[in-house]
Amino acid sequence: MPPMANRISFKNGTGVLAEPAGEGKAPALVVLQEWWGLDDHIESLVDRFAKEGFLVVAPDLYHGKTTKDGAEAAKLMGALDTLKAVDEIAGAVAFLKDHPRSNGKVGVTGFCLGGALTLASACHVPAIAAAVPFYGIPPAEKVDYAKVTAPISMHVAKKDEWVTVGRAEEVKQKVEALAKTPFELHVYDADHAFMNDTRPAVYAAAEAKIAWDRAVAFLQRHLA
Numbered sequence: 001m002p003p004m005a006n007r008i009s010f011k012n013g014t015g016v017l018a019e020p021a022g023e024g025k026a027p028a029l030v031v032l033q034e035w036w037g038l039d040d041h042i043e044s045l046v047d048r049f050a051k052e053g054f055l056v057v058a059p060d061l062y063h064g065k066t067t068k069d070g071a072e073a074a075k076l077m078g079a080l081d082t083l084k085a086v087d088e089i090a091g092a093v094a095f096l097k098d099h100p101r102s103n104g105k106v107g108v109t110g111f112c113l114g115g116a117l118t119l120a121s122a123c124h125v126p127a128i129a130a131a132v133p134f135y136g137i138p139p140a141e142k143v144d145y146a147k148v149t150a151p152i153s154m155h156v157a158k159k160d161e162w163v164t165v166g167r168a169e170e171v172k173q174k175v176e177a178l179a180k181t182p183f184e185l186h187v188y189d190a191d192h193a194f195m196n197d198t199r200p201a202v203y204a205a206a207e208a209k210i211a212w213d214r215a216v217a218f219l220q221r222h223l224a
Helices: 040-051 070-079 082-098 113-124 165-178 205-223
Strands: 006-010 013-018 026-032 055-059 102-111 128-134 152-157 183-188
Touching: 006 082, 013 040, 013 082, 026 040, 026 082, 026 113, 026 205, 040 055, 040 102, 055 082, 082 102, 082 113, 102 113, 102 205, 113 128, 113 152, 128 205, 152 165, 152 205, 165 183, 183 205
Parallel strands: 026 055, 026 102, 102 128, 128 152, 152 183
Antiparallel strands: 006 013, 013 055
16 A cells, blocks of 8 residues: 655655544654665655654655665765754654644654654653653764753664674663663664564564564553
């Protein structure tokens, strides 16, 4: 089924929006792209979260560019200004907070690059009520974990050579020591990008379902 999200504009950026069924107020969620860009896979996740009852926006942080080539994706990610991206994410958060369907509580989740930006946003966007990063860690110079106020549920893979379990544990220790906010760390017997069902080489269906269910439950709990 093709993505059903609609293109929108908000302060500092553009993206796609999907609304949950019904007309009542709903918890809101920003979904952040992998290094491939805002592609069909990310749009499918926007739709999937909307079906779980969330009002969802995915910002287009590459401004129309997507790729399936790893070298090009690395260049696009390398050219992305972390703090400018966070400003765009803050615009998406504000858009959702004020949306007529929103209950006023906004979470952020993201994958790979988006996971790193989820943690960065938790440091810089105080309006965030919950953060769920998947296998991403931002540059140390771009974050101040003492500023985190949102509870975090982080998901990483044992076989990931980039976002290692050790690095994730260091982030958890820093957040708990500096911000004293709840931090869950979940580890899966899988590889980087194990949630991406368009990549058979790394997708791990069983682990992805467990992670999805945990993420949805965490977001529902903190955004209710």
